[in-house]
Amino acid sequence: MFDCVALVGATGAVGRIVLDQLHARKFPMRKLRLLASARSAGTKVRFGDEEITVELLEPTAFEGVDLVIASTPDEVSAEFAKWAVDAGAVVVDESAYWRMDPSVPLVIPEVNPDAVNNHQGIIASPNCSTTQMVVALAPIHRAVGIRRVIVSTYQATSGAGLAGNVELESSTKAALGGEPHKPETFQHPIGFNLIPQIGSEKHKGYTSEEMKMVYETQKILGDDTIAVCPTAVRVPVAIGHSESILIETKEPLTAAKAREIWEQADGVTVVDDLDNQSYPMPRDCDGHDDVFIGRIREDISSDCGIAFWCVSDNLRKGAATNAVQIAELLARKHAEKQQTA
Amino acid sequence: MFDCVALVGATGAVGRIVLDQLHARKFPMRKLRLLASARSAGTKVRFGDEEITVELLEPTAFEGVDLVIASTPDEVSAEFAKWAVDAGAVVVDESAYWRMDPSVPLVIPEVNPDAVNNHQGIIASPNCSTTQMVVALAPIHRAVGIRRVIVSTYQATSGAGLAGNVELESSTKAALGGEPHKPETFQHPIGFNLIPQIGSEKHKGYTSEEMKMVYETQKILGDDTIAVCPTAVRVPVAIGHSESILIETKEPLTAAKAREIWEQADGVTVVDDLDNQSYPMPRDCDGHDDVFIGRIREDISSDCGIAFWCVSDNLRKGAATNAVQIAELLARKHAEKQQTA
Numbered sequence: 001m002f003d004c005v006a007l008v009g010a011t012g013a014v015g016r017i018v019l020d021q022l023h024a025r026k027f028p029m030r031k032l033r034l035l036a037s038a039r040s041a042g043t044k045v046r047f048g049d050e051e052i053t054v055e056l057l058e059p060t061a062f063e064g065v066d067l068v069i070a071s072t073p074d075e076v077s078a079e080f081a082k083w084a085v086d087a088g089a090v091v092v093d094e095s096a097y098w099r100m101d102p103s104v105p106l107v108i109p110e111v112n113p114d115a116v117n118n119h120q121g122i123i124a125s126p127n128c129s130t131t132q133m134v135v136a137l138a139p140i141h142r143a144v145g146i147r148r149v150i151v152s153t154y155q156a157t158s159g160a161g162l163a164g165n166v167e168l169e170s171s172t173k174a175a176l177g178g179e180p181h182k183p184e185t186f187q188h189p190i191g192f193n194l195i196p197q198i199g200s201e202k203h204k205g206y207t208s209e210e211m212k213m214v215y216e217t218q219k220i221l222g223d224d225t226i227a228v229c230p231t232a233v234r235v236p237v238a239i240g241h242s243e244s245i246l247i248e249t250k251e252p253l254t255a256a257k258a259r260e261i262w263e264q265a266d267g268v269t270v271v272d273d274l275d276n277q278s279y280p281m282p283r284d285c286d287g288h289d290d291v292f293i294g295r296i297r298e299d300i301s302s303d304c305g306i307a308f309w310c311v312s313d314n315l316r317k318g319a320a321t322n323a324v325q326i327a328e329l330l331a332r333k334h335a336e337k338q339q340t341a
Numbered sequence: 342m343f344d345c346v347a348l349v350g351a352t353g354a355v356g357r358i359v360l361d362q363l364h365a366r367k368f369p370m371r372k373l374r375l376l377a378s379a380r381s382a383g384t385k386v387r388f389g390d391e392e393i394t395v396e397l398l399e400p401t402a403f404e405g406v407d408l409v410i411a412s413t414p415d416e417v418s419a420e421f422a423k424w425a426v427d428a429g430a431v432v433v434d435e436s437a438y439w440r441m442d443p444s445v446p447l448v449i450p451e452v453n454p455d456a457v458n459n460h461q462g463i464i465a466s467p468n469c470s471t472t473q474m475v476v477a478l479a480p481i482h483r484a485v486g487i488r489r490v491i492v493s494t495y496q497a498t499s500g501a502g503l504a505g506n507v508e509l510e511s512s513t514k515a516a517l518g519g520e521p522h523k524p525e526t527f528q529h530p531i532g533f534n535l536i537p538q539i540g541s542e543k544h545k546g547y548t549s550e551e552m553k554m555v556y557e558t559q560k561i562l563g564d565d566t567i568a569v570c571p572t573a574v575r576v577p578v579a580i581g582h583s584e585s586i587l588i589e590t591k592e593p594l595t596a597a598k599a600r601e602i603w604e605q606a607d608g609v610t611v612v613d614d615l616d617n618q619s620y621p622m623p624r625d626c627d628g629h630d631d632v633f634i635g636r637i638r639e640d641i642s643s644d645c646g647i648a649f650w651c652v653s654d655n656l657r658k659g660a661a662t663n664a665v666q667i668a669e670l671l672a673r674k675h676a677e678k679q680q681t682a
Contacts, residue, residue: 148642152493152585154535154574168533172513187618192509194495194576194583194623196636196650201615205596205638214641227642231585231650233495235535236577242535244493244572244585255546274542277528282535295537297546300555301489301568309537309572 001028002334005327006089008057008070008080010034010045013162014094015071017320022069023048025324028331035061037076062087067330069323070094085121092123092326094319099124099216106219109325110267111138116329123326126220127212128318129153129232129241134220135291135317136310137247139265140258141221145250147304148227151213154235154242155198156282159314160185165238172236186234195234207232240282241314248305255298258306262293267317272296280311288313289321342369343675346668347430349398349411349421351375351386354503355435356412358661363410364389366665369672376402378417403428408671410664411435426462433464433667435660440465440557447560450666451607452479457670464667467561468553469659470494470573470582475561476632476658477651478588480606481599482562486591488645489568492554495576495583496539497623500655501526506579513577527575536575548573581623582655589646596639599647603634608658613637621652629654630662 005027009015022032034045034054041056055061057076062068062084068091070077077095084091098104105115106124111134116123126134137146157164163185171191174181181189188195199208206214210230218224235242262268271280272294280292291312299305312318346368350356363373375386375395382397396402398417403409403425409432411418418436425432439445446456447465449472457464467475478487498505504526512532515522522530529536540549547555551571559565576583603609612621613635621633632653640646653659 150491150587150642152572154495154576169517172533173517176510176514188622189624192578192624194578194652196583196585196620196622197615197618204641205615205636206641207615229587229640229642229646229648231493231636231648233583233585233650235495237533237535242537242574244537244574246491246570274538274546274548277538279537281529281537283530283533295546295572299570300545300547301491301570305570307570307572309574311535 001030002066002331004031004033004065005029005067005069006033006035006062006065008035008068009072010054011036011040011043012071013158014315014319017315018069018071018324019045019047021320021324025328027324027327028335033065059083062089065089067327068092069327071319071323081122090119090121090123090330092125092323092330094125094323096127096212098122099126100219106216107326108134108220108322109329110135110265112220112222113329116326116333125319125323125326126216127209128159128314129155129209129243130213130216130220131318131322132241132291132310132312133213133243133245134217135267136245136262136293136308137217138221139261140247140249140253140306141223143261144253146226146247147250148248149217150229150246152231152244153233154237155232156237156239156241156314157190157234158239159198159241168236168238190234190236192236196231198232198234206230237282239286239313239315240311241318242280242282242309242311245310246299246305246307248302250304252304253306255296255306259296262296267291268293270294270296279309282311285311285313287316289316291317342371343407343672345372345374345406346370346408346410347374347376347403347406349376349409350413351395352377352381352384353412354499355656355660358656359410359412359665360386360388362661362665366669368665368668369676374406400424403430406430408668409433410668412660412664422463431460431462431464431671433466433664433671435466435664437468437553439463440467441560447557448667449475449561449663450670451476453561453563454670457667457674466660466664466667467557468550469500469655470496470550470584471554471557471561472659472663473582473632473651473653474554474584474586475558476608477586477603477634477649478558479562480602481588481590481594481647482564484602485594487567487588488591489589490558491570491587493572493585494574495578496573497578497580497582497655498531498575499580500539500582509577509579531575531577533577537572539573539575547571578623580627580654580656581652582659583621583623584651586651587640587646587648589643591645593645594647596637596647599649600637603637608632609634611635620650623652626652626654630657632658
């Protein structure tokens with residue numbers, strides 16, 4: 001059991017869910033501290049029967065902290081993570097800042113749990129679009145090998161935090177009322193619209209969000225030869241990222257075999273009965289921790305491929321749940337060490 | 342000039358736009374008749390300064406009619422088209438019923454205008470998702486050859502007619518108010534949701550809508566070797582279908598060259614400046630006749646491919662505009678014949 005866990009960014013869209021999950025999953029800790037920027041410091045946040053006062057995130061804040069779970073913007077993580085590591089804590093970080101650092105493991109517990117063993121104080125949780133895709137890819141990759149992935153995303157507004165959902169609602173209401181609406185969080189009005197840009201231009205016309213799906217997938221699966229062609233699109237959905245994915249496998253794979261593999265995979269729920277209009281949809285996946293897979297079929301444009309549709313709650317498995325699962329891995333290791341000592 | 346043109350299905354979502362376009366484009370005809378089912382027969386519809394009374398669609402309705410433009414459900418087309426052809430009319434049909442009939446040309450005027458010459462009374466206009474995709478594919482296919490197409494669609498509710506948009510609005514309002522909503526037009530609630538099913542199961546787990554994009558693409562481009570892997574998804578957008586498309590070309594093609602080809606292509610507008618957040622979006626394409634292309638980039642998962650994003654008003658180029666353009670081809674041929682005679 002950890003003596004003290006700190007949650008950084010507890011008042012954000014993801015932080016709130018981390019808090020719920022720590023409580024619901026009875027995370028083994030004696031004390032929980034909440035840290036945030038000056039704007040939120042001093043506010044009180046409910047944790048089960050307790051009320052915890054949010055403390056200021058500052059260099060001296062991590063004294064006595066064993067484990068940090070953090071959901072903050074990249075630039076915040078760039079600064080505080082070192083304070084925490086210097087104070088002797090291990091940081092599970094959800095920002096993009098540390099993910100591609102060679103000394104930082106990038107972990108999905110169902111996929112590469114052993115990677116946590118090699119940390120130097122920081123462990124990163126992947127991008128939300130990447131996480132749900134790689135949960136789906138990993139068991140197929142283990143079974144027959146994946147050569148190439150073509151993915152088009154349908155990403156929810158909550159990927160941009162609470163402000164994203166506020167803007168989805170205001171933009172939708174403005175459109176319904178025939179009124180103008182000035183976007184602030186997104187580049188363009190999102191109500192009844194699609195925005196084929198998430199992040200900014202990063203590489204050869206691909207955005208930063210798209211390139212995360214390339215680099216992070218290769219790092220988590222430990223295979224730089226996997227080719228990925230991503231297109232990331234924001235859609236007017238509040239919670240739940242969806243992905244249309246085509247994988248080219250190294251060996252042929254029937255749809256039935258792929259379905260069987262996914263039915264047995266950790267963290268995956270198969271919802272796949274087209275005749276009965278049953279397949280994953282954001283509305284149904286909102287609030288669930290699994291990655292949902294449906295529309296499983298053989299690629300009719302090649303001899304070696306599987307096409308499928310994948311939905312997951314981007315705030316949960318895409319962020320909060322995955323981070324808490326990494327923390328649970330660390331807690332088990334910590335308990336083993338305590339028993340040995 | 343045609344003596345008499347009949348519009349079948351004038352009161353539907355597409356029929357209304359056909360009517361507008363016939364007027365706006367000054368279609369060469371002396372008389373326009375409107376035909377519809379008993380439900381709409383007798384109603385009056387404005388056409389420019391005229392008011393036209395909708396007549397009943399019945400076997401004897403096509404006497405004296407030279408040209409029919411029809412936007413009806415498949416089963417209606419299956420019946421009336423023969424009445425029209427027997428009466429000596431040429432039918433431009435927007436339903437799916439005749440498209441794959443070997444004796445029926447399937448025409449996109451920018452792509453295969455000469456196909457109209459071989460009709461036997463019926464000419465079909467393609468599926469809305471197919472049309473915009475093939476307008477984009479054709480000039481690339483002519484330049485370097487296309488081997489394979491992987492496409493994920495983001496389809497507007499108006500693809501299901503006026504009822505689709507009514508349901509988008511009611512479903513969205515119910516969701517905003519936290520009230521239940523029983524879908525009627527779609528399989529599931531569409532407000533703030535995605536439905537990865539359009540049509541019913543047709544072939545190996547692909548839906549009828551998806552298989553249209555395979556068969557119709559091959560027929561229009563006159564090349565059965567083009568492989569297509571489609572995923573069709575309904576999104577909460579009223580007007581404008583969007584598509585994330587990856588094409589594998591027979592010869593390498595740079596993004597710059599692809600952009601140049603599309604900039605010179607008929608019926609295409611390139612909107613492609615990611616740095617300035619400029620790309621096609623449904624909101625901007627609503628009410629326009631062109632196919633809009635952006636996010637043009639080389640496939641980073643292969644040596645021979647182009648990824649892009651394509652949006653078009655599904656009621657216009659996807660339906661009404663394409664049918665009127667086919668009718669204009671026929672009008673030019675008719676005029677030439679009249680001059681020769």
